[in-house]
Amino acid sequence: MKIEISPIENEYAEQVIDLILSIQQKEFNVAITLADQPDLLEIKNFYYKDGGCFWGAFADGELVGTIALIKFDAQAGAIRKMFVKKEFRGKEFGIAQLLLDTLIDSSREKGLNNLYLGTITILAAALRFYEKNGFIRIAKESLPETFPLMSADNVFCNLPLD
Structure with missing residues (x-):
């Protein structure tokens, strides 16, 4: 199986929406809709x-994962929309790691020195993954003022890029 990570835009919106909403709603029972995420359109x-x-992230041409970077100030970015289809998770495929490494490398190239993210406690495996990659949990009050908050998020992390 060939895994490829590449930048995507609006032409993939429908596939992105199907992937993300399925994981949010069906797998994790998060009460979130497309109307709550107009960025996906x-x-x-x-x-x-x-x-x-x-x-x-494409496995033999099929969209199986996503990750996004919002550059919210000159030196900081927010990670959003980190999702991998259930059948493609785990070390066997390494897709989540490839996605995160791609985002971190790009962030460094853009001169960012901090990455932040917000998530929800129900996504415990995701939190463990981020912490394994050097992210540190921080209080909501420690986020930069310009961090783009999502209302559902209740856990926040920071990764200094040295």
């Missing part, structure tokens, strides 16, 4: 406008 305008990006 405007990938290019929302993620790329200030120097961010939106990547897709």
Whole structure:
């Protein structure tokens, strides 16, 4: 199986929406809809406008994962939309790691020195993954003022890029 990570834009919106909503609603029973995430309909305008990006992970041409970077100030970015289809998770495929490494490398190239993310406690495996990759949990009050908060998020992390 060939895994490829590449930047994607609006032409993949439908596949992105199917992947993300399925994981959020069916797998984790998170009460969130497409209406709560209008960014998914405007990938290019929302993620790329200030120097961010939106990547897709493809397994033999099928979209099986996503990750996005919002550059919210000159030196900091927020990680969003980190999702991998259930059948493609784990070390065997390494897709989550490839996605995160791609985002971190891109962030360094853009001159960012801090990455932040918000998530929810129910996504315990995701939190363990982030912490294994050097992210440190921080209080909501410690987030930069310009961090783009999502209302559902209740756990926050920071990764200094040295």
